[in-house]
Amino acid sequence: MALKFQHEIDAFQLDIQCPEGVVEPNELVAFRWSYTPIEHRLNFLPNVVFDREINNGYNYNNKGSQIKCRRCAASYFTNIENAKNKWEGISLQNRLNLGYTHIASGVLEANDGVMREPDRDGHFGFYESDTANLATKFTIVGELNVTS
């Protein structure tokens, strides 16, 4: 499957297969932190691109191949509670720095990309396929706490 952000993976010149250990989602209802409207340019970006866009001074030079590969995925959650809980654990300042204001939800299908196995926080990385148009499949379903 060709990935939308393959060039980001290639730019790292990784010495490992990336991504590896991933599967195609099977009509998975997923959630993610979002800007509004859903078509906002900063939505659905893999972390490596998002970091650049918001001036997060993340030094990839110090990181191993596994980390670099994982950050070429975009972050999603398996349910809305997990998405909110994770958000609450972040300092308000960082929440303001990240700029997300809402939660979006949609159904991920096999031809949308490939995903890692969710961790204990219900978070997983998703590598979008070059044919996917996730803005048409996701809708805003709630707000994030950005005041306290």
Next chain:
Amino acid sequence: MLQVNARDMNGLPFEGLRVIGELINFNDEPMLNHCQDNRDNDWLCYWVDFDNTGKRWLYGKINKEELYHYLIGSKSLKETFSEIRSDYVFLIDYDANEAINSIKIINSYAIPETYFAGENSFYKWGLSDYYARYLDSFMYIDKLRQKSYIVTVKPTDQIHGSTVSAREAAFVLTNITRSMEGYIDVTAFNLLKTRTGDRTRINKEVNRMKERLTPRIAQNAFHSFEVWLSMDVVTLEVEGAQEVEWRNQLIENYKNDILDVDVSSEEDGRIIVEKYNAEERKKIFEPLVRVYDNDNIAITISDFNQTFKRDFSRKPITQSFKDIVIPKPTIAELEAKEQKKIHLITAVIALEEGKDINTIRRVSEFKQNLLFTEENEINNFPINSPIVVGEKTFLLRKPLRCVLSIDDQNNFTLTNARLELNAENRDLSNAINEIKAQFSLLIEEFENNRDRADSRFEELKTLLA
């Protein structure tokens, strides 16, 4: 990054900091770490800010109790930092190469609001095996606290502010302890007697349970007087399924049967009487009634989970409840009580014929004429006939005999067990008058209820002319 009014430091406030647990991560990067320095101090290290130059971390030294309450989810991450006990916290800025850019110190009360996590930032994963071992002493205390009754005592007058005297605090603790131990005694005995008829074994086991379960103070507060009392069912080992159930239900049952009772309700009193015999009620309820009846204090009792709350100043114990629940003392008990006396001495003094003892003024003269003394208890103090009370006069066949005692406060007590008369006063003549008044009321009761079977009436008949 946020401009913070903080003081720069030249070096790190710790040495040898190592990560013990990565508690929260964000996109595979650590966000909250539990660390220890080379003096084994615990630190929470929290990523709070970033910009294109790097990241800022907040470092706060915490104690094991703070760490425990965060990890068991009873305090949020926000509360853990906003209520941190350390006076100071540190902001460390790392550049893009993860080298330290600056180190700042701020008062913990000055942590910027935006550097806190959200309101619902509770740790949701519980204690790992490692942290369960690391924090086991707090697990025990926390378990005790969760099984505590919270007793709050306030004075009824505010002469000394909201403080209660040490004597009153001790009075409350002693009597509640007696009640709880009485409950253990009664319920454990009733359980064990179904196992064996060996009284010695039963008593030995009951005593072991009482010793292990005697109330422990799990927490206290010094404003007014608040103490959390718990019976340690956590570590008590018992054998047998029923004993295990008894132990596991002990806290809840004591609450339901004994504490969460409306002491103004006769109905509740009758339920108690149906459940416990007189001796059992005496052990369990009599100490509590002493506490509830004390006019100098206002007492409330609740539990950790706030499943009940009784405010005994708003709904005080009533006489009718006491009369139902607390058995009247038997004659033997009254007489036994009467025998507790401070010295009363019979002195035999030689006097010249016609001389009145009141003429002896000097101790030396008293001693000169003293033939011998004998310590004895005056259990035959006569109140002679006729007994006059107001306009009524009662003729008796023989003196009304009472037991006279004096306590260490120099209070005289006169008692007649068979007629259930009891008077106490610092002045003996007032005590005598009180006995006479009670005697008069008893005769009135007798005359209005002649057909009633009452041991007092039988005794009265032997006295009245």
